[in-house]
Amino acid sequence: MLALRTLGKTCRRSPATLWRRTAAQSAGQRMDIRGIYPPIATPFTEKEEVDYLKLHDNLQKYAKIPFRGLVVQGSNGEYPYLTAEERVEVVRRVRQALPREKLVMAGSGCESTMATVQMTEQMARAGADAVLVVTPFYYRGRMDSKALIHHYTQVADSSPVPVVLYSVPANTGLDLPVDAVAALSQHPNIVGLKDSGGDITRIALIIHKTSSEDFQVLAGSAGFLLAAYSVGAVGGVCALANILGPQVCQLEELYVSGQWEAAKALQYRLIEPNAAVTRKFGVAALKQAMDWFGYHGGVCRAPLRPLSESEVKMLRQDFSSNGWL
């Protein structure tokens, strides 16, 4: 069964909550989500259909890396390009292929509260251990704390599994406000936050403001992983871990064991490759680099395009100049 590392926390129950509790939660403890997670890519065939065989291959390799688990349907999984059925099916396949002790954190966010509630339920049924819920954002001008607290409370109230908040302003144009995170951290079914914005002051403040709640913050990128650890983050969901998984886990290990100088030296070398496969060139670069490192990357769904030749060169340079290629 699922090995839960539990945190010593007494859950304050909100009387109105309807969520079902896992064994751990009933005992008043939050799911421990500490560790490193790759937000996995979704391989496609040349016809842009989900390629489950290649996915399975990748999972076999990831199973041997000391990840805490996998994030399925994060931004790097091209989730906005999958149908609802595909989103659920990918989660199911990942859960089946993965050793039980690895957490499957599934991205179940949709624009409407109603759709997010349903998708969350479906993913839990498909085997997700936790869900990662991106902020809705199309009407970002109206997505203030009030709206977001309402949204996440509805989702967490009804979710069969623990909820992790997800703030990714590069894609959504929206930062989940600190006061909203602080309020939501009191919900017994909300266990943490993945913050991909990289504003380290904000991350530290969130940890400060939620310190009485055993609320866990994951860095959303390998670029600021060490800095995030230094202010109290407990792990990371790092696109780069799809490619340099052992190295990202090694950074965690160096931090945990207090080897700061070695950690710093390693952190430095991860910044440019990480930027290259995220904000600089995006998912197509992630997949291109996966191909170089023995994983199945391949094509993206349209409208995402393959990299140009000169982009491929720059991408390679970002890895080679840091000693990875």
Next chain:
Amino acid sequence: MLALRTLGKTCRRSPATLWRRTAAQSAGQRMDIRGIYPPIATPFTEKEEVDYLKLHDNLQKYAKIPFRGLVVQGSNGEYPYLTAEERVEVVRRVRQALPREKLVMAGSGCESTMATVQMTEQMARAGADAVLVVTPFYYRGRMDSKALIHHYTQVADSSPVPVVLYSVPANTGLDLPVDAVAALSQHPNIVGLKDSGGDITRIALIIHKTSSEDFQVLAGSAGFLLAAYSVGAVGGVCALANILGPQVCQLEELYVSGQWEAAKALQYRLIEPNAAVTRKFGVAALKQAMDWFGYHGGVCRAPLRPLSESEVKMLRQDFSSNGWL
């Protein structure tokens, strides 16, 4: 049958195009989309289900206003909160309820090219006369001209009905680049652009760059409608037309008949109400004001929240200080 006001244009055929042609298109003419369109709201029941009866009521009233047609599933229709089935069904109901001479322009944009192609086909089958296709935007850092031209070309190649491009940076964080619009304007099945950004220099430049193509530009807001006319736009898709429909049509009439002073005076009085129901307070304000003016507005789907009391006051003030309430 559909009354097409045709423009004297010879269609250059791209040999690879697969789209079916309407009678007008076969004759080498583009669909004329000149005029005013309300991007209609979607009424919901208290349980947040689509309220088709109230929708029908609104349509009865809109049918009497000299609109060129209706936009269904624009941003004001809360399209990101509807399921794929609901999106199509609303289009079907609108087409059935509306007199044949009114155009139904249906918002068929999705994030992936594949989904957009399918949704476009379904909406055409449900009776849409044209589709309005918002830019995909989640991976906005990679949505350059190359990606967007590829996306829109695929959609337009396969669409049974004419395609209107849709750029709405307030929601998407992305402006469809001028050079992409210029390239796409040469596609015989792309007839125009709805530009909601309001950058009038850009709008004028687009009209300049597409002037050899009978490409038609619609202002995406009543706030800059007169200015857009002054540089060559041919109409507008205006949220405010859901509420002050006859007045927005009157602005068109004043412009067309050369009554500039009266047009200016009317334009001024529309700016604040328009801003209030769009960028300032959003769809909830649009629906609130619809209630005041005899239409069915009602609630939004979550996570959109009702206006606060003080927001309602400010909204009312924006209408009353301009003589509308």
Next chain:
Amino acid sequence: MLALRTLGKTCRRSPATLWRRTAAQSAGQRMDIRGIYPPIATPFTEKEEVDYLKLHDNLQKYAKIPFRGLVVQGSNGEYPYLTAEERVEVVRRVRQALPREKLVMAGSGCESTMATVQMTEQMARAGADAVLVVTPFYYRGRMDSKALIHHYTQVADSSPVPVVLYSVPANTGLDLPVDAVAALSQHPNIVGLKDSGGDITRIALIIHKTSSEDFQVLAGSAGFLLAAYSVGAVGGVCALANILGPQVCQLEELYVSGQWEAAKALQYRLIEPNAAVTRKFGVAALKQAMDWFGYHGGVCRAPLRPLSESEVKMLRQDFSSNGWL
């Protein structure tokens, strides 16, 4: 003496005002600033000293174009790179060289209120007919309506000549708020606004909100000049008028005489050259193009650099593709 075209307005006196009145102001009328102004460039020698001879040459040519006047020390004059003494001296030389009926509008804005008051006084003494006062902006997070109203009121109270507000967000990162403009329009020594932001909805709203004050709005760019006229602007301060002065004045003439189609056709051809010498390539491009058109442009002060060869090519293309070269 200065030929004032007066507007029929009764000046409401604020008892605390200390400013001296011109003849026109004493009669209760505001200075009429209608028309086209080039915001002139400052020529430098190869050693980056102000080249007054070349300036004089340019002025001889500008005197023959039907400009309403000249703006001296706008953003295109590299005013932040001039010493206080140079700023005043350039104004003095321009006033001396220019026929009396041309207005000299001098940019007297500094970061502190105190310095702006002093610079305004000095420029008035040097012969400026009016001053153009840019928003202070270094502490932009605190430059709210309250601070800006205080600043401009202090300046206008003490200025010997009429004050024109100046909002240029591309350089300052700050838009002078509409409510601040509306409040300041009631000051009898504030006669207008130069708006370089190009948000036409905002420009129309400002004109609406100040309509009881004979407040005059000038478009800050040739790119949206026709659109600005269409919503009530009375002229423009256009970088492009340094190069295509007669053509920009012709656009004014076409608008005034109601020749809309010709105006539109001309407007279109001005957009790209205008963008090229402003937001796209900046002052170095303005000066490069001045050289092509028979004016003295020359080098910029450092840190502004000359254009690269490829930029020069693109600049030329923006003029030639629109039929100007």
Next chain:
Amino acid sequence: MLALRTLGKTCRRSPATLWRRTAAQSAGQRMDIRGIYPPIATPFTEKEEVDYLKLHDNLQKYAKIPFRGLVVQGSNGEYPYLTAEERVEVVRRVRQALPREKLVMAGSGCESTMATVQMTEQMARAGADAVLVVTPFYYRGRMDSKALIHHYTQVADSSPVPVVLYSVPANTGLDLPVDAVAALSQHPNIVGLKDSGGDITRIALIIHKTSSEDFQVLAGSAGFLLAAYSVGAVGGVCALANILGPQVCQLEELYVSGQWEAAKALQYRLIEPNAAVTRKFGVAALKQAMDWFGYHGGVCRAPLRPLSESEVKMLRQDFSSNGWL
């Protein structure tokens, strides 16, 4: 004489450099700037004149705190509101009042290269040990790496004292590009960077890219000081140190001695007070809080306004809720 803690670095000489060398530099070593610096405020009389007596009082108190030195004429010194003469005079007074072992780092940046060169020379003559040079920014669209490298090279070539680069995007709208920092780090008279942007990934990358140069990075804010240390920064220029100087120095001490948990706990409590006196309420808040903590704060020069009553309350709350008041 000035106690230089030197770093073991061999200076590569650029043959064209004209700068005079200090003893330390001649020996091929860079000035060591490690440590904490308050960027001091400039006290004014009620008439907004520089109040040198109050300044002297503050300096007496700062001399007793284990600061490495003081920054004079940073953003918090309201430097854009001082005349050139005042800027130099304040530096002179600070140098006279301060014990010799404290570094005086003077902000000498101006918009033009020429003015910055002169101001740098004057400040060095007035006793500055190093200068801090903000990026020029008015024409930010043209301030690319080429322009900025040219600017800083000119300044560093002619400066009698070491130069520290200064990137403060909240005020300037401009980030000094990483590649420009890397190139400039090779100049023997450029010893470091103050980075106030707070993008920790960028800070780490800069340290990585300049690691062969003994280039020293200072965090520009107390909000991300610990995180900056964790990736290799060597100190901080922290507005909050004007108020909570001993505490900020204590954070340095905890970091240096490896007491991470205590460091973290202290860091958390500094974030909100720091944000309050910087991005949230600005210099007026800094001065208000200085008054509370026994320093002379007082008024700002216009157009900066005093805090409103409600802002004062929120400011107090940001200190008291973190246990400082």
